[in-house]
Amino acid sequence: MTWHVLGAGSLGCLWASRLQLAGHQVRLILRPSRLAQFSSAGSNILFTDLQQQQHRLALHAETACAGLPIQRLVLACKAYSAAEAITGIRHRLRPGSQIILLQNGIGCQQQVHELLPNHPVLVASTTEGAWLKEAFHCIHAGQGQTLLGRLRGQEPVPAWLGQLDRSGISCQWHPHIDSVLWRKLAINCLINPSTVIHGCRNGGLLQHLPLLQQLSAELEQLLLAAGHADAAANLFSAARHVITGTATNTSSMLQDVQHGRRTEISYITGFALQQSIALGTPHQQLLAVHQALQSRLAQLGLPTD
Numbered sequence: 001m002t003w004h005v006l007g008a009g010s011l012g013c014l015w016a017s018r019l020q021l022a023g024h025q026v027r028l029i030l031r032p033s034r035l036a037q038f039s040s041a042g043s044n045i046l047f048t049d050l051q052q053q054q055h056r057l058a059l060h061a062e063t064a065c066a067g068l069p070i071q072r073l074v075l076a077c078k079a080y081s082a083a084e085a086i087t088g089i090r091h092r093l094r095p096g097s098q099i100i101l102l103q104n105g106i107g108c109q110q111q112v113h114e115l116l117p118n119h120p121v122l123v124a125s126t127t128e129g130a131w132l133k134e135a136f137h138c139i140h141a142g143q144g145q146t147l148l149g150r151l152r153g154q155e156p157v158p159a160w161l162g163q164l165d166r167s168g169i170s171c172q173w174h175p176h177i178d179s180v181l182w183r184k185l186a187i188n189c190l191i192n193p194s195t196v197i198h199g200c201r202n203g204g205l206l207q208h209l210p211l212l213q214q215l216s217a218e219l220e221q222l223l224l225a226a227g228h229a230d231a232a233a234n235l236f237s238a239a240r241h242v243i244t245g246t247a248t249n250t251s252s253m254l255q256d257v258q259h260g261r262r263t264e265i266s267y268i269t270g271f272a273l274q275q276s277i278a279l280g281t282p283h284q285q286l287l288a289v290h291q292a293l294q295s296r297l298a299q300l301g302l303p304t305d
């Protein structure tokens, strides 16, 4: 069965390259302007793997309008593009077509569910790392792991999970993917905005641990109130572990800011704050961090949502 991958950004190129290298049929879905750029550059992805080996892969690409019905779609756009991307492609979906969401943060998964109430929507949480050296040149920066599950419905564990593993996409089924998303959300709330506010790599946050500890206490209460006690356990020490383990990394949000790109703030601190208000949990620190991040984005002339 063909894998359709929407978006040839970092993760889209990473998934498409590895699937194609493993012998699967892959089709990219690009916006018209990207498709023109892709075609004039020879319809290739250059993929640098973890061993620094380069692979030049000829891929089929098309726009959302054209093409055959889609049976399996990997949505590899940013969280803020997900709803619009699904709206543009849903005429090509058929009953039973599967959608796999790769977005960070929370909120877009629910938007997609609402747009596609009768489709199997699978949600991934990944710690893989990839970036684009230039358009269509993807660098695989970190192996990481992908957990996959369903937020709603009774879809069985997909038989194609093994295809992903054999393609080098280390992927495991998780029965409570919502808790995994919430835990990652909390870690991202603790790390990403502060790296932008302080303009530092992840390790620079070791200078700001007392404030992070207060924020972590609020996030723990939010996770508990949202029914994710597992996700709340030892949150602060887990975040500190990630900070030290990724000390030299630039967070994805700071990378977006450095490249003048819109961030996923609304799906990270924005979502957490909205939920905290709805559930009546303390959110003084969360509000302060969210507002400080918005101020910094506004100063830089970037969208604050």
Ligand SMILES: NC(=O)C1=CN([C@@H]2O[C@H](COP(=O)(O)OP(=O)(O)OC[C@H]3O[C@@H](n4cnc5c(N)ncnc54)[C@H](OP(=O)(O)O)[C@@H]3O)[C@@H](O)[C@H]2O)C=CC1
Pocket: 006, 007, 008, 009, 010, 011, 012, 029, 030, 031, 034, 064, 076, 077, 078, 079, 081, 084, 085, 088, 102, 103, 104, 105, 126, 127, 128, 129, 130, 131, 132, 252, 264
């Ligand atoms: N990169 C990474 O290492 C990781 C990323 N993630 C998450 O994965 C998601 C994707 O991230 P990443 O790959 O880095 O993002 P990128 O910005 O690199 O890529 C997103 C791509 O989606 C494309 N796109 C958006 N809307 C459409 C559309 N309607 N039709 C076709 N293409 C579209 C964009 O195309 P265009 O340029 O034409 O707008 C862009 O190329 C994010 O939520 C991110 O947080 C999670 C873990 C790791």
Ligand SMILES: CC(C)(CO)C(=O)C(=O)O
Pocket: 187, 188, 191, 192, 202, 242, 246, 249, 250, 251, 252, 253
């Ligand atoms: C865990 C962390 C903070 C690593 O940089 C991340 O997920 C991100 O940058 O988005």
